[in-house]
Amino acid sequence: MQQFIDAAPGVRLWTEQRGAADAAPLLLIMGAQATGVGWPEPLVDALAEHHRVIRYDHRDTGRSSWPFEERPYRIADLAEDAIAVLDGLGVGRAHVVGMSLGGMLAQMVLADHPDRLLSATLIGTSALSSTPYTRPDGSTVPVDELPGIAPEVLELWARPVEDHGPAAEVERRIEHWRVLAGDQLPFDTEYFRALEHRVIEHTGHHRTGTAHGRAEHEGMLRTDRLAANEVPTLVVCASAEPVFPPPHPQHLAQCVRGASVVEIPGMGHALPPAVLEPLATAVLAHTGAAAD
Template structure:
C-alpha cells in the first residue's frame, strides 16, 4: 500500500487505504505509541475483502504524523498522583483532541460517517468519537480498552514500571526493551515467534522511533481521567472485545466498558492478552465486519 499524508484542518496525518472507495468505511485507531502498521496488512486486507473501505493512520505525535515538538508532558507518575488527588493536570493535549483528529481526517477524505474501531488507547479515542460525534459514527468497536474508572484494577507494578522506563537509545537497546514489554503483556495462549517479533519491532523502529510522542500520549490518557459518564451517553451500536488474560488493561475494564454503554455486546477471548495475535485475525475480522454489516443493514 502507498502511504499518503493528509493535511487536515487541524494537523497532518499519515494514512493508508484498503478496499473499494465506495464501500462503507472502517476507521482503525491504534493504541499508545503504536504506528498504523500495528494493524497489519493482512488484517486490513481481510476486512476490505468483506466489502469495506479500511483506513489506518498514525495518531498525532507518532509515526509519520505531525509531532508536537517542544510540548513537554510531566512525568507519568507525577500525573498519575495528581490525577488520583483530583488536582488540575496541565498536558499538551487530551484524548478529546485526538478524537477530533479522526473527524478532521474523515473531513479531509470526504467521509460522512464510518465504523469506528479502536484498540487500547485507540479504543478510548473511538469511544469519545462515538460519544461526541454520533452522527459521524455508524458503529463502535472497542478492543482491549477501558473507561478509565479509578475503581478498576491496575496492571501489576512490574508492567507499569516497564512502561515508564527511560526511553532506550539505539536500535539494539530499543529492541531489548520492546521485546521485554511485549513478552509481559502479549497473549499467553498465542505466543509470537521471536524472529517474527524482532522483524515487526525493528520495522517500526526504522520507520519512526519517537518516544517523546509516547510520553505525551500517555499524559493524554492520564489527564482524560474517568470517562464513565461519557460512555453512558453513547447510543451507537457497540461491540467490546477484550482478552481474558490482558496484563496491561485487565479484563474487568472490558466488562466495565460494556456495562456502561447501552446495548453493548461483549466478547471475551480466553488466552488473549494485550495484543492482536495473528491466530485470532479471523475471529477479529468476523466480529468487526459482522457488527458493522448488521449496523449498515439497519
C-alpha cells in the same frame, strides 16, 4: 493509497486507505505512541475485503507531525484528529475500531460525534465512565477498585528508555510485547521483531515518543453520553489482558448503552497471529450486523 491530512495548525497526519473505494469506511485507531502500521497486515487485509479501511499515524508517531514539544496538546485533541481524518478523506460516517488508548479515543468520538459513526469496536481499553461495575450477583464495585495494570507491566513502564541504537531498541520493544501479550499463547518473537522493523522503517527513525503519556488527560470522562449511546458497539474481551483485565470489558459494556461483548481466547494487550482471524471475524460480524 497514502495521503497526508492537515488536522490542526502545525499537525499533518499520515493516512493509508485499503479496499474498495465504495465500500463502507472503517477507521482503525491505534494505541498510545503506536503508529498506524501497528495494525497487522493480515488483519487490515481481512477487513479490507469488506471495507474501505483507513489507518493513520497519531501525532508524535510515525510519519505524522511530532509537535508536542512546541505545541502541547490534550488527549481529547487526539480524538478530534480521528474526525479530522474522516473529514480530510471525505468520509461522512464510518465504522471505527480502537485499541488501548485508541479505544478511549473511539469512546470520545462515540460520545461527541455519534452522527459520524456506523458502529464502534473497542479493544483492550477501559470505560470513560464513573459508573460502578455491577457484578453478576448484583453487587457493585467502584471504578477505582477494578483490577489494575499487572505489576510486570508497571515495572516495565517504569524503566527509563535509553537510546542504545536501533538493534537494542527493537529488542526492548520485543520484551515490551512479550509482557503485553499475556501468558496464554506462545510468544512469537520473530513476528514482533518484524513488526518493529516495519514500524522503524515506516517512521524513519527508532526514537520512542513519550508525548501521549505527557498530554493532558483531564476531561476525558463521558459517563452520561456513553449511557445514552445509540451507535452499535462491540467490546472485545481479551482473556489474557494484563493492562485492562476482566471485568474491565464487562464494565465497559455496561457503561456504553446497548454494547455487547465478545471474547477472544488467549488474547492479551497485543495482536499476535493467533488472534487475528477470530478478531477479524468478530469485527466483520459486528459491522455487517450494524449495516443490516
